[in-house]
Amino acid sequence: xxxxxxxxxxxNVGGTGKLPMSELRAMCLDAGFTDVTTYIASGNVVxxxxxxxxxxxxxxxxxxxxxxxxxxxxxxxxxxxxxxxxEANPFKETPPNQSVTIFLDEPPPKDLIDRVTGQKGxxxxxxxxxxxxxxxxxxxxxxxxxPIANNGTGRNxxxxxxLKEIALKLQ
Numbered sequence: 551x552x553x554x555x556x557x558x559x560x561x562n563v564g565g566t567g568k569l570p571m572s573e574l575r576a577m578c579l580d581a582g583f584t585d586v587t588t589y590i591a592s593g594n595v596v597x598x599x600x601x602x603x604x605x606x607x608x609x610x611x612x613x614x615x616x617x618x619x620x621x622x623x624x625x626x627x628x629x630x631x632x633x634x635x636x637e638a639n640p641f642k643e644t645p646p647n648q649s650v651t652i653f654l655d656e657p658p659p660k661d662l663i664d665r666v667t668g669q670k671g672x673x674x675x676x677x678x679x680x681x682x683x684x685x686x687x688x689x690x691x692x693x694x695x696x697p698i699a700n701n702g703t704g705r706n707x708x709x710x711x712x713l714k715e716i717a718l719k720l721q
Contacts, residue, residue, distance in 0.1 A: 551584070551598045553717050554606050555632050557653055558593025558614070559623040559703040569593065569617070577617065581609040585720050589712055594705070596716045603628060625653040625703055629717045636710055640675045641684040646707035648688060652681040654702040668693035 558574075571588040574595060578586040583597040583606070599606060603626040614622035627635070641649040658676050659665075666674065672694045673684040681699065685692050689706075705713075 551600055553585075553596065553598055553629040553720050554603060555627050555629065555713050555717060556595040556597065556606060556610055557625045557627075557703050557705060558595075558610075559625070569614075569622075573617065577613040578610070581613060583609075587716050589716060590709065592709075593703075594709065594713055596713060596720065598720060623701075623703070625655060627653065629714075629721075632710065632714055632717065635677065635680055636707070636714060638677055638680075638682075639707060640682055641673065641707075644684050646711065648685045649707045650683045650685065650689065650704045651677070651707070651710060652683065652696065652699050652702045652704040654679050654681070654698065658698055662696070662698060665697050667695045670694070 571591055574593065575586050575588050578595060578597055583599045585596075585598040587596045588594060589596070597606070607624050607626045610624045611622065614624065635651055639649060639651065657679055658681050660676070662676060662681065663674050670693060671686040672692060673686065674696075675682045681696060683694070683696070685694070
């Protein structure tokens with residue numbers, strides 16, 4: 551049975567979108583997903599289901615909208631896609647808490663890097679449906695603005711590595 555990683559946008563971050571992970575897990579089980587595991591309170595879920603990624607996204611967004619009374623965006627990747635994202639990370643030699651992958655539903659525009667603002671040493675590289683960012687001075691000190699980033703959700707390499715480890719236990 552396929553393994554998926556679901557990443558929720560703007561949940562339990564900066565005082566917005568409060569969602570206890572126990573409720574998120576219950577929503578996933580209600581959708582018929584199995585082996586549901588959440589990781590930290592920022593909306594990371596590893597699960598199994600026979601359905602495809604588009605249906606995982608649809609089922610989760612439907613339940614989250616009912617819960618929050620507003621849309622909550624979910625980005626879904628297969629286990630293999632998550633592994634590929636980690637392998638493609640161009641900033642492997644940097645501290646994993648300074649390297650962030652922004653996940654999108656669609657490929658980023660080819661000219662995106664030319665349209666960022668507030669860049670002060672940060673390095674960016676486009677992926678298949680991701681944007682890789684190395685925050686040289688740390689994310690908290692950054693003024694970097696990436697126009698399309700609000701359509702996705704970011705996770706640092708530490709979090710992605712942990713999600714991969716959780717998923718590996720399900721194989």
